[in-house]
Amino acid sequence: MDRFEDMQAFTAVVETGSFTAAAERLNANKSAVSRRVAALEERLGAQLLKRTTRTVNLTATGRSFYERAARLLADLDEAESAVAQEHGELRGRLRIALPLSFGLMHMTAPINEFARLHPRVAFDLDLSDRFVDLVQEDIDVAVRIGRLTDSSLIARRLFSSRIIAAASPDYLEANGTPDTPQDLAEHRCLSYSNLADYSQWSWIDENAQQQPVEVHTALAANNGEMLSKLAANGQGVVMQPTFIAHKFIRDGALVQVLPNVNWPETTAYAVYPPTRHLSYRVRAFIDFLADYFKGTPYWDEDCANY
Numbered sequence: 001m002d003r004f005e006d007m008q009a010f011t012a013v014v015e016t017g018s019f020t021a022a023a024e025r026l027n028a029n030k031s032a033v034s035r036r037v038a039a040l041e042e043r044l045g046a047q048l049l050k051r052t053t054r055t056v057n058l059t060a061t062g063r064s065f066y067e068r069a070a071r072l073l074a075d076l077d078e079a080e081s082a083v084a085q086e087h088g089e090l091r092g093r094l095r096i097a098l099p100l101s102f103g104l105m106h107m108t109a110p111i112n113e114f115a116r117l118h119p120r121v122a123f124d125l126d127l128s129d130r131f132v133d134l135v136q137e138d139i140d141v142a143v144r145i146g147r148l149t150d151s152s153l154i155a156r157r158l159f160s161s162r163i164i165a166a167a168s169p170d171y172l173e174a175n176g177t178p179d180t181p182q183d184l185a186e187h188r189c190l191s192y193s194n195l196a197d198y199s200q201w202s203w204i205d206e207n208a209q210q211q212p213v214e215v216h217t218a219l220a221a222n223n224g225e226m227l228s229k230l231a232a233n234g235q236g237v238v239m240q241p242t243f244i245a246h247k248f249i250r251d252g253a254l255v256q257v258l259p260n261v262n263w264p265e266t267t268a269y270a271v272y273p274p275t276r277h278l279s280y281r282v283r284a285f286i287d288f289l290a291d292y293f294k295g296t297p298y299w300d301e302d303c304a305n306y
Contacts, residue, residue, distance in 0.1 A: 004076070007069040009036035010048060014066050015135050018056055025138050074279075090281045091120035097134070097142035101225040101244055102268075103127040106299075107143070110292045114285060121281055129194060129222050134273050140282050143289075145241070145268045155269040156286055159293040161241045162300055163263040165201075166254040171234045178237070181213045181261055188218035188236030190227045201239055204262040228254065241266050246299035256303070268293075 012022035013033065023030040041048050048062030058066060098107055104127065111123060126132060126139065134142055134153070148155055165184070178184055181203045191198035199217045202210045218236050221227050224244040231238035232253035238245075248254040270286045 004073070006036045006040040006043075007073060009033045010040055011066060011070050011073060012138075013037060013049065013056060014058060014062075015138065017136060021136075089120055090118040090284055092279070092281050093122045093124055094281055094285060095124045095126070095138060095140045096285075097126045097128070097132040097137075097139045099143065099145055100127050100129045101223060102143065102145060105225070105247075106243060110289060113292075114288050118281070118284070134271070140279075141270055141272045141286060143268060144271050146266050148269060148271065152274065153271040154274050155271045156290060158268045158270055158289055159297050160265045160267045161243045161297060162265055162303065163239060163241055164245055164249075164259070164303060165237055165239045165257040165261070165263065166228075166231060166245055166249065167237045167257050168232050168234045168253060169255055171231070171236065172255065172257070174234075178257060181211070181258060184213050184215050184237060187216070189215040190231055190236045190238040191215070191217040191220045192224060192227060192239075193220040193222045202264060203258075204264060210264065239263070242303045243297065243299045246302040250302050 008026065009022065009028075009032075012025050013019055016022045016025055019030050019033050019037075023033045026033065037049065044065070046061045046065075047059050048065055050057045050059055096111075103125070111125075115121065115123065126137070132139060132142060143158070144155075145161075167187075171188075175187060178187060181201075184201065189199075189201070191201075198220055199215055201213045201215050203213065205211050219227075219230060221230075224240055227238050228240055228244055228248050230236075232248050237257055238254075245254060249256065270289055272282065272286075
């Protein structure tokens with residue numbers, strides 16, 4: 001059996017946590033993955049994995065071997081990428097995780113341009129607002145927006161986006177326009193439920209300190225575009241990043257509320273695991289995104305003009 005394929009099977013089991021998930025990653029049968037790992041252990045004369053009916057865990061020997069095998073496979077991938085780079089082209093697969101609304105609204109153009117420049121790069125996109133484990137799901141790079149809770153990831157800043165409060169003209173006509181952040185407590189508010197305390201909004205005072213406002217959450221959802229659409233239909237006041245709200249503001253479906261209040265910004269990052277060797281194509285894609293989004297985002301310009 002091929003030694004590299006045996007190592008690929010073993011590292012896939014370790015990184016995904018099961019033979020079934022490893023088989024899905026490798027597009028192989030579970031039995032074939034199991035045979036390869038067994039053949040590797042037999043050839044090495046050592047047990048690498050402790051198997052139970054529910055879990056797969058590394059032995060001490062397995063952990064040491066995994067670290068070396070992962071580096072070896074990464075070096076092989078890097079060597080192939082380096083040869084391709086020397087000939088002026090990138091190739092291989094890029095697995096990218098994207099937030100749902102931001103991906104649909106703003107990532108089509110940069111991915112289309114990168115694909116045009118590098119036609120031998122294949123894309124595998126995961127668009128979701130769920131938490132994605134980059135190692136377990138074999139993701140090369142993810143775009144994450146907001147505070148990074150996983151400190152083990154390596155992050156590169158892409159852009160910052162303003163946050164605004166907005167409501168439909170019909171809602172404001174019927175319910176009045178708030179004059180201060182504290183007035184929001186008297187309004188129907190639409191909150192993003194992926195936040196830990198989504199009924200507490202905050203603004204920045206003249207001393208650059210965040211001040212909380214407890215709001216009445218009439219409706220919560222885990223997707224920002226859905227919240228903006230509901231607000232546009234008169235359901236209440238919504239707080240949104242401008243990369244979502246800008247098109248509703250531009251089209252007149254929403255108007256900014258408390259436009260002179262300084263709301264916190266949110267920052268977007270390209271992140272990848274430190275255990276993953278950064279291939280030429282991943283590095284090139286991250287560099288491309290950083291250049292594409294540099295300067296004032298067009299969505300902030302849209303909101304400033306209306």
